[in-house]
Amino acid sequence: MLSGPKIRRFDDVWYLWYIAGRKWKVVDGRPEPVYKIRMASSNDGIHWHKLNKDLIESRIEEDEAQASPDVFFANGRYHMFFCYRYSSHYRGKENGYRIGYASSSNLTDWLRDDTRAGIDVSDEGWDSEMISYPHVFEVDGQTYLAYLGNQVGRHGFGLAVLDGKLE
Amino acid sequence: MGAMRWNKLGKIFDPTHYKLPNDCVQFAQAPQALVFDDFVRVYFSTRAVDPGNGKYLSHIAFVDLRKNLREVIRVSDKTVIPLGGLGCFDEHGIFPMSVMRHGDAVYAYTCGWNRRVSVSVDTAIGLAISRDDGLTFERIGDGPVLAASLHEPCLVGDGFVKLIGGVFHMWYIFGTGWKKFAADEAPDRTYKIGHAVSSDGVEWVKEEARQIIANRLGADESQALPTVIEIDGRQHMFFCYRHSSDFRKNKERAYRIGHAWSDDLLNWTRDDEEPLIDVTPGDWDAEMLCYPHAFECDGAVYLLYNGNEFGRHGFGLAVLER
Numbered sequence: 001m002l003s004g005p006k007i008r009r010f011d012d013v014w015y016l017w018y019i020a021g022r023k024w025k026v027v028d029g030r031p032e033p034v035y036k037i038r039m040a041s042s043n044d045g046i047h048w049h050k051l052n053k054d055l056i057e058s059r060i061e062e063d064e065a066q067a068s069p070d071v072f073f074a075n076g077r078y079h080m081f082f083c084y085r086y087s088s089h090y091r092g093k094e095n096g097y098r099i100g101y102a103s104s105s106n107l108t109d110w111l112r113d114d115t116r117a118g119i120d121v122s123d124e125g126w127d128s129e130m131i132s133y134p135h136v137f138e139v140d141g142q143t144y145l146a147y148l149g150n151q152v153g154r155h156g157f158g159l160a161v162l163d164g165k166l167e
Numbered sequence: 168m169g170a171m172r173w174n175k176l177g178k179i180f181d182p183t184h185y186k187l188p189n190d191c192v193q194f195a196q197a198p199q200a201l202v203f204d205d206f207v208r209v210y211f212s213t214r215a216v217d218p219g220n221g222k223y224l225s226h227i228a229f230v231d232l233r234k235n236l237r238e239v240i241r242v243s244d245k246t247v248i249p250l251g252g253l254g255c256f257d258e259h260g261i262f263p264m265s266v267m268r269h270g271d272a273v274y275a276y277t278c279g280w281n282r283r284v285s286v287s288v289d290t291a292i293g294l295a296i297s298r299d300d301g302l303t304f305e306r307i308g309d310g311p312v313l314a315a316s317l318h319e320p321c322l323v324g325d326g327f328v329k330l331i332g333g334v335f336h337m338w339y340i341f342g343t344g345w346k347k348f349a350a351d352e353a354p355d356r357t358y359k360i361g362h363a364v365s366s367d368g369v370e371w372v373k374e375e376a377r378q379i380i381a382n383r384l385g386a387d388e389s390q391a392l393p394t395v396i397e398i399d400g401r402q403h404m405f406f407c408y409r410h411s412s413d414f415r416k417n418k419e420r421a422y423r424i425g426h427a428w429s430d431d432l433l434n435w436t437r438d439d440e441e442p443l444i445d446v447t448p449g450d451w452d453a454e455m456l457c458y459p460h461a462f463e464c465d466g467a468v469y470l471l472y473n474g475n476e477f478g479r480h481g482f483g484l485a486v487l488e489r
Contacts, residue, residue, distance in 0.1 A: 001254075023309075024254035031253055046317075 001033060007045070008071050010078075014042040015107065017055075017069040017080075025063055027088040034087050037069045037080075039107070055110050056082065056102055063087035066100075071107075072136040074143070074166040078104045081117065081145065083132040091151075093121070097132035099147065119145065119160055126150060127158060171398070173444035173470050173485035178451045180230055181481040182213055185242045189226040190215045196225075196478035197263030197392060197458040198471035201273065201301050206240055207232045207464060208301055209471065210247070210275075211482065212262035224250065225260030225280060229301070234465060236484055248275070248295055248304040256281055256291040256311050263392065263458065265327045266301065273297040274368060275304050276337070278324035279311065286345045286354050290324035291315065292337075294369060312369055313339060318376035320344065322358050325392045328368065335365040336432060338393035338404065341376060346387075348412035357411040360390045360404075362433075380406065380427050381437045387411040390425070396461040398468060398487070402429045405470065407457040418446070422457035424472060444470065444485055451475060452483060 001021030008015045020038045024031040037056045040048040058064040069082045080102045086095035101117040102110040122128045127149030135146045143162035149155070182195040191213035201208045208231050214223045227247045231240040248264070251257030257279020265276045277293040291311035295304035314323050322342025329336050341361050345354040359378040363371040382388045393406040404427045410420035424444050427435040446453050452474030460471045468487035474480070 021254070023252065026253065033254075 001035060003035075004067055004069070006068070006070055010073060010107070012043075014045045015071070016040045016042065016048060017071060019067050019069070022063075025087050032087055032090075034063045034065050035067065037066045037082055051108060053108075055108070056080070056100070057112050059100075059112060059114065060084065061086060065090075067097075068133040068135075070135050072138075072143075072166065076105075077167065078107055079136070079166045080104070080110060081134040081136050083134060085130075085132075093129035096130035097148075097152070099131050099134050099145075118162070118164075119147075126155060133157075171403075171443055171487060171489045174488050175444070175447065175452075176236075176484045176486055178474070178481055178483040179232070179237060180209070180211075180239070182211075183480070185230075185239075186244070187213050187228050188243055188246055189213075189224075189228070191226055191228065194225075194477075194479050195228075195230075195481045196473055197460070198473070198482040199263060199265050199460050200462040200464070200469070200471060201266050201268070202462065202464050203300075205234065207234060207236060209482075210264055210266060210301075211478075212260070212264070214260075217259070222282070223260070225262035226250065227261050227264045227277075227304075236464070236469065243302075245303070247302070248277070248306075251279055251281075251293075251306075252309055255279070255309050256289075256314065257293055258282075259288075263325065264295075264304075265325075267328055267330070269330070269368065271298070273301045273304075274328070276312075276326035276328050278326065286321075286356070288322075289315070290322050292323060292326040292339060307369065313337070313363060313371050313373070315342075316373065316375065319361070319373070322356055324358075327393050327395060329395055330368075331432065333366075335368045335371075336395075337363045337365065337371060338379075338395055339363065340391055340393070346411070352412070355412050355414075357387055357389050358391060360393050360406060379433075379435050380404070380425070383425070383437065383439070384408065384410055389414075391422075392458050392460075394459055394461045396463065396468065398489075402432060403461070404428070404435060405459040405461050407459060409455075409457075418454040421455035422477075424456045424459050424470075444472075451480060458482075 004019040006017045019035040022034045036054040040050045042048045083097045085097045100114040102112040104110045129150045133148045145160040194214045195211040199210045210229045212225045260280035261277045275295045291314035295306045297304045319341035326339040340358040360380045363373040365371045390408045407422045409422040414420045425439040427437045429435045454475045458473045470485045
């Protein structure tokens with residue numbers, strides 16, 4: 001499995017963040033996919049050179065699945081928002097997707113610190129069980145985060161706005 | 168050099184006469200030789216039934232033959248290489264597996280099969296290495312070393328590798344697509360022979376969808392299992408080819424063994440209007456000839472190949488006369 005491409009261009013180089021399947025893990029007789037965040041670069045957007053390394057250290061368990069890496073440059077650093085979940089029983093609140101955060105100065109070495117993601121599930125409502133598939137963008141000087149809530153987007157997506165600075 | 172032709176020596180191995188590992192019962196397909204000082208090991212793909220759904224799983228086994236290539240010394244009784252993991256490219260079979268010595272190791276290029284939903288299967292090429300003279304093989308990774316790419320959308324397989332002048336050359340097949348030839352038939356595939364090079368046998372650069380062997384049966388000709396051998400200073404390729412539809416039961420459209428030659432490893436001249444080997448009416452290879460493998464042993468050049476029903480009943484041998 002290679003999926004979830006996110007393309008960015010920094011300093012005339014194309015960067016592709018994607019997720020690479022590591023294995024299928026059988027949970028209660030059902031194969032569940034485990035995937036990790038990786039990166040490739042290209043000068044033309046067609047021929048790619050894979051870095052061949054997991055960018056984001058697994059935090060909650062070895063088989064943590066990571067998805068939707070979205071990299072945003074601000075204040076001299078690269079900031080990545082992504083989502084992660086447990087490998088089993090992740091379709092509910094307890095083991096479901098949360099949004100994580102990492103930063104880097106060189107695009108290849110990333111320091112994960114989910115406490116800086118700045119967003120968590122709500123106490124109630126459409127995003128009370130999971131939050132996933134973040135996308136960060138800027139409009140008119142404001143930085144926004146679009147993301148999915150419960151049931152991974154079955155009922156639509158939501159928006160958050162950044163208070164403070166990414167640094 | 169006079170005209171080459173293969174002199175048939177008959178069927179030499181019938182898988183139903185032996186107990187095979189992995190609960191396999193029939194098929195000895197795509198025989199591939201590894202020559203030792205005092206015997207010849209021939210790997211082949213044999214089949215077990217998947218208990219989950221009754222479909223086939225192809226496993227690798229081998230038979231050790233005395234150098235007369237008739238007497239069986241033994242048949243493998245253990246797993247030579249396990250099938251790939253859940254969801255991996257070689258989960259449902261390895262067929263064929265092509266071996267070559269490299270230093271003290273034996274490299275095996277595997278064609279891994281995985282079932283699909285809209286069509287029956289996809290394939291890719293993996294690499295596994297043996298450090299025990301070919302008794303067992305270990306993958307260098309769970310994924311393939313050569314797989315579908317921008318202009319080779321499916322069915323990359325049948326890798327045959329030779330180290331020539333310090334460069335690894337691979338001849339392999341790539342799918343050009345699937346087509347439903349008749350309303351009541353499942354889609355059938357077409358593939359052609361391509362070429363890739365590598366400095367280490369692991370990282371490959373394809374010529375990317377350059378078909379190196381001309382069609383003789385038109386665009387819907389499928390070409391498979393290239394094997395390349397140097398004979399009197401010239402590279403010779405043997406392969407099998409057939410029509411892409413109605414090829415399983417119709418002997419006129421079934422596999423035959425083709426031939427091409429090259430002096431530069433890039434340009435190949437197809438030369439099989441007069442076949443070097445043909446079907447024998449009434450015999451085990453009366454309807455088809457497929458999955459050739461050419462090798463040299465004690466100064467003679469041999470061809471292993473399968474006959475009727477894609478090798479369900481074993482493989483045979485021919486020797487080159489020139």
